[in-house]
Amino acid sequence: MLGRAIRSMDVMVHSSTFLLPKLHQPGHTPAKNYALVVLNQNLPRFMPRLWTHAKLRICADGGANRIFDEMFQLTNEQDYERVRNRYIPEIIEGDMDSIRPEVKRFYSSQGSQISDKSHNQETTDLHKCISRIHRSTSDHEKTNLCVLVTGALGGRFDHEAANINILYLFSDMRIVLLSDDCLIRLLPKTHKHDIYIESSVEGPHCGLFPVGAPSGSTTTTGLKWNLSEAKMRFGSMISTSNIVHAEKVTVQSDADLLWTISLRNLT
């Protein structure tokens, strides 16, 4: 009998070059375009560099208040108004129940598109923003696009869970959730994953979590405690407080996994 051909899985390559002060073009990854979505929590310290790297900046409702109020103290600028005029989002989207009227007026007068979706109470503000990006991006463009999201973690736990679920609902897009302390990505089970570590800005603490469904077999390289066809499940073993031990971490699993890595003090 003929042997069954073993299907080789496509490799998905990840890197956090967007955390560097200047974007560089690492040889192993194709050029990326970045979109930035700002949710309504304290801005991370490194927001200015994310803003500069992104071609499209969307504030989800009260995220606009955060840019308006907090950007100045994250820059080295002296001139408050200059900072305010420099960081203008292309779009403000959401149900508009958190954005302050004067903030909305200011950005509107500066050319931001105000996309009022208050009639739609079915989805969260992040969902609306990601949907918009998803709709307006071709399949080809999606492979080169990475959406960076700030303010999705912490705060109310049900919001955090809904935001994490966005990674699963839009698993054909690269979306990274960022906080001051760490970043999170989804590693879909459909691919093998090569995660290049930018050790000047991230690590060493990392983890892999079978959120949503258990894993019967996960294999990694490049970690201090690698997994070898390991089972992972909430209520049993999950990989927390692991350590990156190489420039590249590889992950292959039969389940969708969340990857997290700590961020170094970036200012």
Added chain:
Amino acid sequence: MAPTPPVRPVMSHSSAFLLPSPPSSSAAPDGDGDAYALLVLNQRLPRFAPLLWDRARVRVCADGGANRLFDDMPELLPGQDPDEVRRRYKPDVIKGDLDSIRPEVKEYYSNMGTQIVDESHDQDTTDLHKCITFVTEKLAIPNRSNLCILVLGALGGRFDHEMGNINVLHLFPTNRIILLSDDCLIFLLPRTHTHNIHIESIEGPHCGLIPIGAPSTTTTTTGLRWNLGKPPTSSIQYQQQLVLNLQILSPDDTSMSFGGLISTSNIVEEESVTINSDSDLIWTISLRHHS
């Protein structure tokens, strides 16, 4: 006659410990009321930390949680002398791998009689896991079935820590463990039980049910604005079913999963919420901010 489905035990939940005036059951020291243990992990103390401290019978700091206690408790009680506050809010035990606690903080509490337990040799379990094991195995708390473990500082911060802490809830499903932050609380609803959650005035209205570890095929709720599962044909019939703890199976029961529906931004609408599920769920509810 068809065999009766197995009866599900009922687990009742209440956040009365967050109320300003103490729950009446805690008045008797060896009474039937809940006994609280308070665990403090390494994040900023929430505003209600002094209240929970006073309610608890035993207080344990996990490593850097001792720094937070030392630094933040005086700030939460601004009208009082900081030294006096630190003396009064002294943990019974500080436990963990002790790589975050500041030397002067360790010395301060050690001199005051706090037991310092160095577990740096054990790298297999998280600080929270070590504290839970300690509280459930070693502490002399009468009537352990009433023990409720309140944890501060387990949410937010590094995501792998948060996931590890949520995994601890799944590893100890028969213990009552509640993770609290300024914004919300979460606890596990094990699939083995029918759950009755009494909603207090200091919590809500925002709530959610999250199937973190595995999808749920069959979840039924009452008391929420958007309930899961088949709506009752009559309220009385449904209540009777719950009282008899019959497993409610219906083709309309809503399944939940990551990548699909999960219940977030829900709203509590009644004083009591009931939940039945075929999967372990995380329940979360927002905490009201005092004026």
